Amino acid sequence: MSHTDTATLAAERITLAHQKYIVAENLxxxxxxxxxxxxxxxxxxxxxxxxxxxxxxxVPKRGAVLLDGKDIHRLPSREVxxxxxxxxxxxxAPEGLTVADLVRFGRQPHQGWMxxxxxxxxxxxxxxxxxxxxxxxxxxxxxxxxxxxxxxxxIAMAVAQRTPLLLLDEPTSALDLGHQIEVFELIRELSRQGxxxxxxxxxxxxxxxxxxxxxxxxxGCIIGQGAPHELVTPALVRxxxxxSCDLIHDPATGSPVLVNVRRQH
Amino acid sequence: MLVTLASxxxxxxxxxxxxxxxxLSGGGSSEARFxxxxxxxxxxxxxxxxxxxxxxxxxxxxxxxxNPLAEPGLLGVSAGSGFAVALAxxxxxxxxxxxxxxxxxxALAGCALVIAATRVQGMGNDPIRLVLAGAxxxxxxLALTSMLMLLDQRAADExxxxxxxxxxxxxxxxxxxxxxxxxxxxxxxxxxxxxxxxMALGEKAAVGLGHHPGRIRFLVIISVALLVGAxxxxxxxxxxxxxxxxxxxxAFAGPDIRKTLWLCVPTGPAVVLAADVVSRLxxxxxxxxxxxxxxxxxxxxxxxxxxxxxxxxx
Numbered sequence: 108m109s110h111t112d113t114a115t116l117a118a119e120r121i122t123l124a125h126q127k128y129i130v131a132e133n134l135x136x137x138x139x140x141x142x143x144x145x146x147x148x149x150x151x152x153x154x155x156x157x158x159x160x161x162x163x164x165x166v167p168k169r170g171a172v173l174l175d176g177k178d179i180h181r182l183p184s185r186e187v188x189x190x191x192x193x194x195x196x197x198x199x200a201p202e203g204l205t206v207a208d209l210v211r212f213g214r215q216p217h218q219g220w221m222x223x224x225x226x227x228x229x230x231x232x233x234x235x236x237x238x239x240x241x242x243x244x245x246x247x248x249x250x251x252x253x254x255x256x257x258x259x260x261x262i263a264m265a266v267a268q269r270t271p272l273l274l275l276d277e278p279t280s281a282l283d284l285g286h287q288i289e290v291f292e293l294i295r296e297l298s299r300q301g302x303x304x305x306x307x308x309x310x311x312x313x314x315x316x317x318x319x320x321x322x323x324x325x326x327g328c329i330i331g332q333g334a335p336h337e338l339v340t341p342a343l344v345r346x347x348x349x350x351s352c353d354l355i356h357d358p359a360t361g362s363p364v365l366v367n368v369r370r371q372h
Numbered sequence: 373m374l375v376t377l378a379s380x381x382x383x384x385x386x387x388x389x390x391x392x393x394x395x396l397s398g399g400g401s402s403e404a405r406f407x408x409x410x411x412x413x414x415x416x417x418x419x420x421x422x423x424x425x426x427x428x429x430x431x432x433x434x435x436x437x438x439n440p441l442a443e444p445g446l447l448g449v450s451a452g453s454g455f456a457v458a459l460a461x462x463x464x465x466x467x468x469x470x471x472x473x474x475x476x477x478x479a480l481a482g483c484a485l486v487i488a489a490t491r492v493q494g495m496g497n498d499p500i501r502l503v504l505a506g507a508x509x510x511x512x513x514l515a516l517t518s519m520l521m522l523l524d525q526r527a528a529d530e531x532x533x534x535x536x537x538x539x540x541x542x543x544x545x546x547x548x549x550x551x552x553x554x555x556x557x558x559x560x561x562x563x564x565x566x567x568x569x570x571m572a573l574g575e576k577a578a579v580g581l582g583h584h585p586g587r588i589r590f591l592v593i594i595s596v597a598l599l600v601g602a603x604x605x606x607x608x609x610x611x612x613x614x615x616x617x618x619x620x621x622x623a624f625a626g627p628d629i630r631k632t633l634w635l636c637v638p639t640g641p642a643v644v645l646a647a648d649v650v651s652r653l654x655x656x657x658x659x660x661x662x663x664x665x666x667x668x669x670x671x672x673x674x675x676x677x678x679x680x681x682x683x684x685x686x
Contacts, residue, residue: 164576188582195576199438201627208627212570216582268581 113140113303114175114190114271116161121170123153123160129168130156131327138272138320143298144305145318145335149348153327154307155196155276161305162193162274174272188216192265196276196307200249206260207245210235213267232267238300239263239293255286262293273297275306279313291317311347315339315362323347339363345371411540418547419539419648419662420641422607423617425554427640428561428633429599430614431621435568435629436592440622440677443614444479444600448509450611452482453604454535455513458520461534462527468549468605476553476601483593485509537608537663539648550602557598564591565630572629610644610663612670617643619673643669 117137123130131153138144138161146154159165161172163179172179179187192213200209213235214228236245239259249257258278265273278294279287287310295317298304308314314321315335323331323338325347331338336356344352344365352368430443437447444450456478457471465471486506517535521528567583575585603610617640618632625631644666651665 159576162576162580164579183582184579184584185582188580191580193576193580195574195580198574198577199572201572201629203627209573212573212577212581215566215570218566265580 112271116272117173119170119173121160121167123156123165124168134329138303138305140303141301142319144320145308145314146322147308147311147314148324152324154324158274158276158307185216190270191272192268192270194261194265194275194278202250203248205246205248206241209260210263210267213264231269235263235267238266254282255289258290259293271303273302273304277307277309280309336363414544415539418542418606419645421547422603423640423644425599425603426610426613427617427636429596431618431632431636432592432596434618445611447506448482448486449479449596449600450609451510451513453479453601454609455517458517458531461530462520462524468546472549472605475605476598479601480597483597534608536661537610538661539607546606550606553598554602557595560591560595561633564588565633569629608663610666612666613644616670616673
């Protein structure tokens with residue numbers, strides 16, 4: 108399938124605004140293909156706005172988001188949906204909707220009036236459910252699942268879209284540690300299978316642990332981009348969050364770990 | 373089917389079920405034949421059509437606003453339509469096509485006013501605000517309709533009869549006038565069903581799946597205006613039908629709006645026709661207005677939905 112190969116997503120000097128209020132200005136960004144990119148920063152820094160801008164939810168006031176080099180807002184939305192899947196933060200589902208029902212929605216961009224539900228659609232959904240490790244729960248209604256299971260079901264829907272790009276807005280917010288790791292490991296696995304992934308992550312430690320590339324934002328500006336072990340320094344942490352800390356490296360993974368975090372004096 | 377048969381067989385007039393069967397098969401007294409073909413058949417067809425239109429409109433609006441209590445009455449659509457027709461009656465409008473168009477224009481204006489009211493706040497995409505604005509609009513439009521009735525005594529009687537909701541004494545001409553727009557609305561509903569289902573996952577998720585929520589919202593509002601306008605022109609503002617029918621359909625269809633919409637197609641006509649049969653039998657030899665019966669059925673259903681603890685999320 109050609110559309111599952113690769114696609115590139117980049118932002119060129121985009122300015123994003125809610126109504127008249129400018130949230131982020133002049134952002135330049137290119138997602139490294141086949142890697143996991145984490146967008147981090149303090150509350151209200153514009154990281155979710157940036158992700159939504161990349162996902163064509165917000166139209167940039169200036170600049171353009173380029174999908175395979177083309178302005179994303181000039182492409183048919185369905186065509187974009189075959190290349191780029193989005194897991195928004197404020198999603199919801201009607202009561203009684205099962206995991207399998209939800210995952211089927213992922214095939215909508217591939218369906219049409221003349222193209223009803225096919226066996227290939229069904230196989231794709233089954234594989235997506237399997238990939239998310241949800242096979243045993245596929246008949247369960249979403250509201251009966253734990254937060255982590257529910258989030259994995261949503262990711263399975265995005266996987267069923269079979270897009271080379273996947274954007275996730277705080278996929279682990281409101282999840283406890285065990286469920287967070289469940290979701291992050293699924294994201295890593297999808298990246299190993301070749302997806303290009305970008306996610307907004309609240310927790311800097313998780314971002315360091317699970318991302319290949321980090322984008323640090325503050326007050327609507329990108330103040331640094333790079334691999335976590337190069338980008339994350341006590342100076343950056345101070346600038347982002349206004350706290351002092353020391354850095355050590357995780358002996359198991361080599362990723363940076365913040366210790367002795369304290370208020371700045 | 374059963375309800376249709378009952379509707380043809382039983383009525384307030386002095387025509388028995390046996391006479392009715394003879395009349396339907398071409399025999400019987402001329403009086404019975406008149407009652408059946410000129411009164412009960414049109415009345416039955418009109419009740420079926422109004423039920424179809426209101427049931428679908430309710431299901432569409434509830435899916436759009438994601439609120440199981442949203443019905444055309446609540447969002448100011450029926451009230452807009454009702455006000456427009458009342459105004460038309462006052463000004464002396466008589467033809468079926470004109471009344472239908474006026475009712476649909478009123479329904480659309482009702483929708484448009486609600487949308488405009490939410491736009492003023494700059495939050496037009498928030499379904500909750502939509503419902504609040506709609507309730508306000510309804511109250512205002514009903515008040516204006518009452519004011520109209522003070523202006524002209526003759527028109528007031530006609531408006532008062534019509535505003536309680538009834539499918540009696542309506543001609544087939546009115547039905548013919550509404551059928552094209554109902555057909556258009558049915559096509560639109562079939563077209564929006566899939567994206568509307570995706571919008572239940574949240575607007576951003578719907579965009580992520582390649583849909584255009586703004587466009588879908590617009591098409592749904594047009595469909596609802598066509599349907600509610602047609603039903604109001606046919607039967608007056610029947611309250612609670614748009615609430616009860618999708619409620620029943622949803623109980624069988626589950627969470628999928630597409631199934632709910634299709635189930636409203638048989639459920640709506642059945643509910644309104646059954647209500648109409650009841651309206652004829654409950655106060656024999658006179659009749660109770662259909663709008664009163666739907667209200668009597670609808671109010672308990674509303675209570676059941678609300679009493680269920682929390683509202684089911686759509």
